[in-house]
Amino acid sequence: GAVVSQHPSWVICKSGTSVKIECRSLDFQATTMFWYRQFPKQSLMLMATSNEGSKATYEQGVEKDKFLINHASLTLSTLTVTSAHPEDSSFYICGADEEGGNTIYFGEGSWLTVV
Amino acid sequence: QKEVEQNSGPLSVPEGAIASLNCTYSDRGSQSFFWYRQYSGKSPELIMFIYSNGDKEDGRFTAQLNKASQYVSLLIRDSQPSDSATYLCAVNSGYSTLTFGKGTMLLVSP
Numbered sequence: 281g282a283v284v285s286q287h288p289s290w291v292i293c294k295s296g297t298s299v300k301i302e303c304r305s306l307d308f309q310a311t312t313m314f315w316y317r318q319f320p321k322q323s324l325m326l327m328a329t330s331n332e333g334s335k336a337t338y339e340q341g342v343e344k345d346k347f348l349i350n351h352a353s354l355t356l357s358t359l360t361v362t363s364a365h366p367e368d369s370s371f372y373i374c375g376a377d378e379e380g381g382n383t384i385y386f387g388e389g390s391w392l393t394v395v
Numbered sequence: 396q397k398e399v400e401q402n403s404g405p406l407s408v409p410e411g412a413i414a415s416l417n418c419t420y421s422d423r424g425s426q427s428f429f430w431y432r433q434y435s436g437k438s439p440e441l442i443m444f445i446y447s448n449g450d451k452e453d454g455r456f457t458a459q460l461n462k463a464s465q466y467v468s469l470l471i472r473d474s475q476p477s478d479s480a481t482y483l484c485a486v487n488s489g490y491s492t493l494t495f496g497k498g499t500m501l502l503v504s505p
Contacts, residue, residue: 286438314492323483323497324439373438375493382427382444384485384493388440 283307284376286387291365293364295395300360301390309354310376314384315347318371330357346359397422399486401496409504414471416499418484421465428460428467429485432478433498439483442469474503 283306293299303313312331316324328344330336330351338344348360357376361368369392375384398421408414415463416430427446431439445451445458445467457470467486481498488494 322486326492326494336429371436382487383429385441386431386438391436392409 282385284385284387286374290391295394298362303357303359303387305355312377313357314375315359316373366394369394393395397494399494399496401484401499402433404500405502407502409492414474416469416482417477418467420486422488425488427487430469433481437477476503476505479503
C-alpha cells in the first residue's frame with residue numbers, strides 16, 4: 281500500500297518555458313502533499329506543503345509565483361515551474377501523507393533539466 | 396532552526412557485518428523519527444519509523460531512539476551489497492512536516 285506516483289520521471293525544457301509535474305496517491309487519500317527539491321549530493325529541501333482545496337504553504341525563499349502548486353483533489357497535486365531557468369534544474373520529489381497517518385511516502389521523483 | 400545532523404560518510408562495512416548509522420536532532424519537541432533509504436538518482440523509500448524511546452526491530456533493521464539525548468540510530472544486520480545507498484534520517488516536529496538530514500552514504504563491500 282501507500283503508493284505515490286509522479287510524472288514525468290524526467291523532463292528537459294527550454295529556458296523561459298513552463299513545465300508541470302504531477303503527483304498522485306494511487307491507493308490512499310492524501311490529506312497533505314509535499315514538494316521537495318534535491319540538488320546533487322544535497323539533502324531534500326522542502327519547497328511547499330499543500331492541503332486539498334487550499335492554497336499551498338511555501339517555505340521561506342521559495343517563490344510562490346514561480347513554483348505554482350495545485351492540490352485539486354485528495355489524490356492529485358501538481359507543481360508547475362514557470363519561466364524555468366537553468367538553475368531550476370534539479371530533482372523534484374513529491375510526498376504524500378495518508379489521511380490520519382503520520383508517514384510521508386514519496387513519489388519516484390522527477391528530474392528537470394532546463395537548457 | 397530545526398536541524399538534523401548526520402555524518403556524511405561514506406561508512407564502509409564488509410558484507411555480513413552490522414552497519415550503524417547515527418542521527419542527532421535539535422528540536423527537543425520532535426515527535427516521530429524516520430529512516431529512508433535513497434539509491435543514487437532515485438527517490439527516498441521509507442525503511443522504518445519510530446516514535447517511542449527504545450528499540451524497534453523490522454527484519455534486519457533496528458531503529459533506536461533516545462529522546463533525552465536527541466539521538467536516533469539505525470542498525471543494519473547482515474549487511475548486503477544491495478544495502479549500499481544513502482540513508483536519510485528525518486524528524487517530524489509536528490504538522491507532518493519532515494526535516495531531513497543530509498544523509499549518510501553506506502558502502503557494503505562483497
